[in-house]
Amino acid sequence: MNPVAPLLASLQTELGADAVLSAEADLDGFTEDWRGRFKAPALCVALPSTAAQVSAVVRLCAAHGVPVLPQGGNTSLCGGAVPASEGVRPVIVNLSRMRRIRSIDAANGSMEVEAGCVLKTVQDAAAAEQRLFPVSLGAEGSCQIGGNLSTNAGGTGVLRYGNARDNVLGLEVVLADGTIWNGLRALRKDNTGLDLKHLFIGTxxxxxxxxxxxxxxxxxxxxxxxxxxxxxxxxxxLRILGMFQAACGSRLNAFEMINRRQLELVIEHVPERRNPLGELHDWHVLVELADTRGGEEMAALLQHTLEQAADAGLIVDAVFASNDTQRAALWEIRHSVSEANKKAGVGLTTDCAVPVSAVPAFIEQSTRAVHAIIPGLDILIVAHLGDGNAHFIPFFTFDAWREFPDPVAMATAMRHCVNEVAHELHGTFSAEHGVGQTGLSEMAHYKSAIELTLMRAVKQALDPHQLFNPGRLLP
Amino acid sequence: MNPVAPLLASLQTELGADAVLSAEADLDGFTEDWRGRFKAPALCVALPSTAAQVSAVVRLCAAHGVPVLPQGGNTSLCGGAVPASEGVRPVIVNLSRMRRIRSIDAANGSMEVEAGCVLKTVQDAAAAEQRLFPVSLGAEGSCQIGGNLSTNAGGTGVLRYGNARDNVLGLEVVLADGTIWNGLRALRKDNTGLDLKHLFIGTxxxxxxxxxxxxxxxxxxxxxxxxxxxxxxxxxxLRILGMFQAACGSRLNAFEMINRRQLELVIEHVPERRNPLGELHDWHVLVELADTRGGEEMAALLQHTLEQAADAGLIVDAVFASNDTQRAALWEIRHSVSEANKKAGVGLTTDCAVPVSAVPAFIEQSTRAVHAIIPGLDILIVAHLGDGNAHFIPFFTFDAWREFPDPVAMATAMRHCVNEVAHELHGTFSAEHGVGQTGLSEMAHYKSAIELTLMRAVKQALDPHQLFNPGRLLP
Incomplete structure (x- = not known):
């Protein structure tokens, strides 16, 4: 008899037959990542609709000794949301059916949402109440808030509003013994011991x-x-960023930089994307101010600050969005980089952060390091400059990539040489994407023994039987 | 032989004789809190100058089985920085000699400081580089940044910039086995597993x-x-707060409310404090906007928003600060409440937070609850309204206080009935002051079993021999 049959049967009893997928054909969208780089089998996919059902799944998996892999919108860029090829096949707990917005308190500036809510839905619901939920990233149309929180997502709003972590007041979490912890506080301040939510954000x-x-x-x-x-x-x-911070303060809403080759790929591969400037330049920055007032005045401030930068010889060319349509079009260029790169070839996305002041050195030294391996290789740069987070992407055509006898080894070597530069500059190999599968060897390499020991101690304290995502995060 | 003599001798060897105080007369400033409400003996006070010396003290105390009580500026409002009367006498590790500002990176917006730096010194050093460190509170002239972080201090800057937790990028921490963890990263983003600093902030x-x-x-x-x-x-x-948020957005820098009796005490007991308005009113709010530009324009915005509120019948009277001197004078009223209350009598400070939208209900219901115990008792209210954090303070003259046969029981009962109201409104009994000694019974009462279990599991994982502050935080 199939040893997993009893578990499947129990899961179906708890969740209903339609909420447990186990046929090979049904699993593809859950076991493979969206870029098609990681695929490994799962025992089944559970689709709970309530925290109580999540708890039931966790208890059953614990009883059967089967690991649990929580999954949101499956938009990880580092294989974090799909099974690994080694180890026991997990039960994927996909949260998509928990998608209720439970409540909004506009006067308190808070909303309670279920983990499976798509990020865009959350943003829209807040906006309908004249409030902003500021986490924003390319995948916002499909990623889910539970995934955003458990990976501490970054994106383009971090400069002004911080990471996902900084925009959450409370959590509801199912623990390894199936207990549901209700930590859904809506308080701006609560100093009653260890702030437990930080155990689950980014882990x-x-x-x-x-x-x-x-x-x-x-x-x-x-x-x-x-x-x-x-x-x-x-x-x-970087100098212009400093000018904007000094002149515009909290209005500074975004400061995103891409390089020439990245812009070219967007223009070539995504319909209706055009170069906003008369010609292609080496570097391009999208800068945005946002405020509750002051349309013309703020446009003048933007223009004035850029004129200052031009007078200082820091700018080659510039264009201003004169209405919301133009503004959206410029943002679409920025938001199209993942789509363009996926269509154009194979980009080895890295996700380093260094102190903001070290970004130019990081780009220069990483370029040198990568070109020492493959001279002249295309490099794409997509930088959240104000966060010190530069996605430095060695890029291959599909044809070139196919020629490598061991592409995984090449990808690992390439990423590692970039991560090495970041490390030398007191940076990190994972700024916002998380560790997932691609970062696991780097965790072993870069994390100090003390930090790994502390993390393992907490893992042991909370999940002693290694039920949740075994083998992940801690090498 | 005195069993502590060998430990004292070893501490003196490690730190130097002048850095270990054990004579009764030398200990007073360390074993008693600033309001004179808590006093209990310590074995000695160690004054390390480096993290290595802190590590040495921790190792020696562990070897001798003597608990360690870390201490900063000793400005706790809940007895958190001085020994308790029960239990083994601790070694107080006072961080005052670790007061170097190690470095400032203005372009990165970061500075590295030692734990014993006084908060005001930190603010001033940042300001000298045209940067803001936004944690600000009444005790800023004497509290230390290490204490601010280990209690996750709040204050008047939280509305715009968050709590102390939100304004720290990295930590250096001496662990229970004496290991020095160097987590002094200066990164805006770092998603490499559990964010360890949150284990030590607020605990x-x-x-x-x-x-x-x-x-x-x-x-x-x-x-x-x-x-x-x-x-x-x-x-x-509260409605006016909403108007300011909608009209002024990120400019809104402070929104602090005090009641009539609190203002009276400040005027009566602190020299040079005057009522800013023609007469005394029941409620008073200090509202501040701050920006990198727009002096007159911002003053007009402030005035316009208040006029809107007046038109809506929400305001009785108002005055504007027309220069920095007037502005400072108005802030001084707000910052003088602790001094006034200490001089005027005995205030039973509470520190509840509720959802912002629930503050009016909290004040009303707490007043009713306290007056059910002592009809007509003076009540002081000092509210960080935008954070939902209202210090509701039942207040006694010294004479009245002396008449209570069991003042500790009375204080506990009073606080508890206020905390009970906050709890009913989904709030907390400790918004920003921490748990210390006064909050310990409330931790036992209000924290769910799950949360206490999680906290104990982490404590056991990190400090298995209960070296640090035994008996604190976790009842």
């Missing part, structure tokens, strides 16, 4: 399954001013 | 001793606009 489902969250909302900026400009180089962009 | 020295921190700095607002006004009542103040 990639290894300590518990986030089933709901109380999110922090902000006043909704209603006026925006946006420019797209070509700085002389990254060091110039 | 009041029970999991490790913070010896240094990398702090997050912000653009320095250079323009301010401030008003002092009398709202009709707390519900009106």
């Amino acid at each position: 990639e489902g290894t300590l518990g399954i986030i089933t709901a969250a109380t999110l922090k909302l902000h006043p909704l900026p209603t006026h925006h001013a946006l420019a797209w400009f070509a700085p002389v180089d990254p060091a110039a962009a | 009041e020295g029970t999991l490790g001793i913070i010896t240094a921190a990398t702090l997050k700095l912000h653009p320095l607002p250079t323009h301010h606009a401030l008003a002092w006004f009398a709202p009709v009542d707390p519900a009106a103040a």
Whole structure:
């Protein structure tokens, strides 16, 4: 008899037959990542609709000694949301059916949502109440808030509003023994001991399954001013960032930089994307101000600050968005990089952060390191400059990639040489994507023994039988 | 032979004789809190100058089985920084000699400081580089950053910039086995597993001793606009807060409310404090906008928003600060409440937070509950309204207080009935002051069994021999 049959039967009893998928054909969308780079079998996919059902799944898996892999929108860029090829096949607990917005308290600036809510849905629900939920990233149309929180997602709003971690007030979490912890507080301040939510934010489902969250909302900026400009180089962009911070303070809403080759790929591979400037330059920055007031005045401030930068010889060219349509079009260029790169070839995405002041050195030294392996290789750069987070992407055509006898080894070597540069500059190999599968060897390499020991002690304390995502995060 | 003599001798060898105080007369400033409400003996006070010396002290105490009590500026409002009367006498590790500002990176918006730096010194060093360290509170002239972080201090900057937790990038911590964990990263993003710093922030020295921190700095607002006004009542103040958030967005820098009796005490007991308005009103709010630009324009915005509130019948009277001197004078009223209350009598400070939308109900119901015990008792209210954090303070003259046969029981009962109201409104008994000694019974009462179990599991994992602050935080 199939030893998993009793578990499947029990899961079906608890969740209903339609909420447990085990046929090979039904599993593809859950066992393979969206870029098609990771695929490994799961025992089944459970689709609970309530925290109580998540708890039941966890208890059953614990009883059967089968590991649990929590999954949201499956948009991980590092294989974090799908099974690994080694180890016991897990039960994937996909949270998509937990997608209720439970409540919004506009006066408190908070909303309670279930883990499976798509990020865009959360943003829209907040906006309908004249509030902002500021976490924003390319995958926002399909990623889910539970995944955003368990990976502590970054994105383009971090400069002003912080990471996902900074925009959550409380959590509901199913623990390794099936207990449901209700930590859904809607408080701006609560100093009663260890802030337990931070155990589950950014730990990639290894300590518990986030089933709901109380999110922090902000006043909704209603006026925006946006420019797209070509700085002389990254060091110039950094100086301009400083000018904007000094002149515009909290209005500074985004400061995103891409390089020439990245812009070319977007223009070539994504319909309706065009170069905003007359010609292609080496570097491009999208800068946005946002406020609750001051349309013309803020546009003038944007223009004035860029003129200052131009007078200082830091800018080659610039264009201003003069209405919301133009503004959206410029943002679409920025948001199209993943789609373009997926279509154009194979990009070895890295996700380093260094101190903001070290970004120019990081780009320069990483370029040198990669070109020492493959001279002249295309490099794409997508930088959240204000966060010190530069996605440095060695890029291959499909044809070139197919020629490598051992592409995995090549990818690992390439990423490692970039991560090495970040490490030398007191940076990290994972700024916002998380560790997933690609970062596991780097965890072993870069994390100090003390940090690994502390993390293992907490893992042992909360999940002593290694039920949640065994083998993940801690090498 | 005195069994502690060998430990004292070893400590003196490691730290130097002048860095170990054990004579009764030398200990007073360390074993008694600043309001004179808690006093209990310590074995000695160690004054290390480096993290290595802190490590040595921890190892020696562990070897001798003597508990360690970390201490900063000893400004706790809940007895958190001094020994308890029960239990083994601890070695107080006072961090005052670790007071170097190690470095500032203005372009990265970060600074590395030692735990014993006084908060005001940190603020000033940041300001000298045109940056803001936004944690600000009444005790800022004497509290230390290590204490601010291990208690996750709040204060008047939380509305805009978050709690102490939100303004730290990295920590250096001495662990229970004496290991020094160097987590002094200066990164805005770092998603490599459990964010370890949150284990030590807000846990009041029970999991490790913070010896240094990398702090997050912000653009320095250079323009301010401030008003002092009398709202009709707390519900009106809340509506006005909403108006300010919608109109002013990120500019809103402070929104602090005090009641009539609190203002009276400040005027009566602190020299040079005057009522800013023509007469005394029931409620008073200090509202401040701050920005990197727009002096007159921002003053107009402030005035316009208050006029809107007046038109809606929400305001009784208002005055605007027309220069920095007037602005400072109005802030001084707010910052003088602790001094006034200490001089005037005995205030039973509570520290509840509820959802912002529930503050008016909290004030009303707490007043009713306290007056059910002692009809007509003076009540002081000092509210960080935008954070949902209202210090509701039953207040006694010294004479009245002396008449209570069991003042401790009375204080506990009073606080508990206020905390009970907060709990009913989904709030907390400790918003920003921490648990210390006064909150310990409330931890036992209000924390769910699950949360206490999780906290104990982490404590056991990190400090298995209960070296740090035994008996604290976890009842």
